[in-house]
Amino acid sequence: HDAVLYLRPQAGRDSEEFFADARYGELWVGPRPSLASLAATTGLECRDIAALADEVGLSLAAGTTSGLRLVPDADPAVTALVTPLRSGGAARADDEFVTALSELRLVKDDFEVAQLRAAVAASARGFEEVVRALPRAVGHPRGERVVEAAFDGNARVEGNGVGYETISAAGDHACTLHWIRNDGAVRPGQLLLVDAGVEVDSLYTADVTRTLPVDGRFTDAQRRVYQAVLDAADAAFAVARPGVRFREVHEAAMRVVADRLSAWGMLPVDAATSLAPEGQFHRRWMPHGTSHHLGLDVHDCAQARRETYLDAELREGMVFTIEPGIYVKSDDELAPAELRGIGVRIEDDVLVTADGVENLTAALPREADAVEAWMASLR
Numbered sequence: 001h002d003a004v005l006y007l008r009p010q011a012g013r014d015s016e017e018f019f020a021d022a023r024y025g026e027l028w029v030g031p032r033p034s035l036a037s038l039a040a041t042t043g044l045e046c047r048d049i050a051a052l053a054d055e056v057g058l059s060l061a062a063g064t065t066s067g068l069r070l071v072p073d074a075d076p077a078v079t080a081l082v083t084p085l086r087s088g089g090a091a092r093a094d095d096e097f098v099t100a101l102s103e104l105r106l107v108k109d110d111f112e113v114a115q116l117r118a119a120v121a122a123s124a125r126g127f128e129e130v131v132r133a134l135p136r137a138v139g140h141p142r143g144e145r146v147v148e149a150a151f152d153g154n155a156r157v158e159g160n161g162v163g164y165e166t167i168s169a170a171g172d173h174a175c176t177l178h179w180i181r182n183d184g185a186v187r188p189g190q191l192l193l194v195d196a197g198v199e200v201d202s203l204y205t206a207d208v209t210r211t212l213p214v215d216g217r218f219t220d221a222q223r224r225v226y227q228a229v230l231d232a233a234d235a236a237f238a239v240a241r242p243g244v245r246f247r248e249v250h251e252a253a254m255r256v257v258a259d260r261l262s263a264w265g266m267l268p269v270d271a272a273t274s275l276a277p278e279g280q281f282h283r284r285w286m287p288h289g290t291s292h293h294l295g296l297d298v299h300d301c302a303q304a305r306r307e308t309y310l311d312a313e314l315r316e317g318m319v320f321t322i323e324p325g326i327y328v329k330s331d332d333e334l335a336p337a338e339l340r341g342i343g344v345r346i347e348d349d350v351l352v353t354a355d356g357v358e359n360l361t362a363a364l365p366r367e368a369d370a371v372e373a374w375m376a377s378l379r
């Protein structure tokens with residue numbers, strides 16, 4: 001096929017748009033590249049979007065776009081324009097198209113991997129800013145916001161911004177999986193779970209979680225939960241390589257989680273029974289998946305079919321997260337008292353290599369001792 005990119009061309013000072021269009025006018029939002037310069041950047045033919053309706057209409061009339069496919073929610077204006085021109089059955093064709101686009105992104109090329117490396121490097125610097133901000137966070141009634149602002153500010157300075165809403169969760173808030181309110185205090189003696197990623201200007205994003213002892217030292221109970229999560233992550237790392245199925249990475253982590261929860265007396269059955277499909281008692285404390293693909297979207301390739309994602313074998317060039325967690329709510333009567341109110345997640349981003357995975361986020365310490373030493377070095 002031939003690719004054509006339809007865009008708004010530059011509108012000069014002699015145009016109405018320049019002065020009057022608050023959404024696109026240069027006076028309002030700054031200059032846009034010309035079609036010629038965009039063609040040079042992308043290597044694609046670029047045309048004025050004003051011609052799109054006519055060109056699609058003509059093609060349909062000529063019967064040459066019976067294969068027209070649309071990502072319906074990508075641009076409501078284009079959807080509104082194309083829909084009346086199309087016949088029935090289009091919705092199903094579009095679904096297949098959306099799936100195909102998602103699946104095209106499963107294996108990253110060199111450019112994409114370089115962008116993800118840049119996103120990860122900027123995110124690592126963001127986590128350093130978080131550690132530096134901790135004394136200020138502890139002294140503030142909304143310390144979680146102080147942490148969020150430290151990470152997000154750096155993301156704006158270094159990249160396009162954050163790739164998703166930062167989770168800054170102290171103490172029991174870590175057990176609320178998508179705690180993005182971030183309006184709580186940060187207290188010495190607590191753990192702080194920070195799930196945050198920088199999106200670079202090309203829009204590729206990192207997705208990283210570290211769980212930090214606010215005052216720089218893990219307590220024994222915190223360390224016990226932390227080590228269990230780290231061991232689960234390491235088990236996932238150990239199995240991940242080309243030829244292994246995506247879901248087997250999750251299963252490796254779950255074996256460790258179930259084993260540890262069983263040792264702590266939290267499961268009503270033994271670990272093996274819990275791991276069986278009809279068991280799954282351990283999922284109460286680790287209810288999310290261990291991994292998802294990562295790229296332009298934080299949950300990249302989300303429309304891929306099960307057989308190309310969860311059930312598919314890993315291939316060199318795939319990038320995904322490894323992010324087990326254990327979350328014990330403060331009112332959890334099934335848990336030993338000393339573990340209540342402890343939530344831990346460790347999230348790394350990995351690239352599948354010829355014979356394993358490379359941890360793209362290795363610059364950020366993971367082991368408990370290394371986390372303590374790293375925090376001390378930044379204070």
Ligand code: GLY
Binds near residue numbers: 164207292323347
């Ligand atoms: N921050 C969203 C995720 O970890 O999937």
Ligand code: MN
Binds near residue numbers: 207292
């Ligand atoms: Mn994630």
Ligand code: MN
Binds near residue numbers: 209
């Ligand atoms: Mn995350």
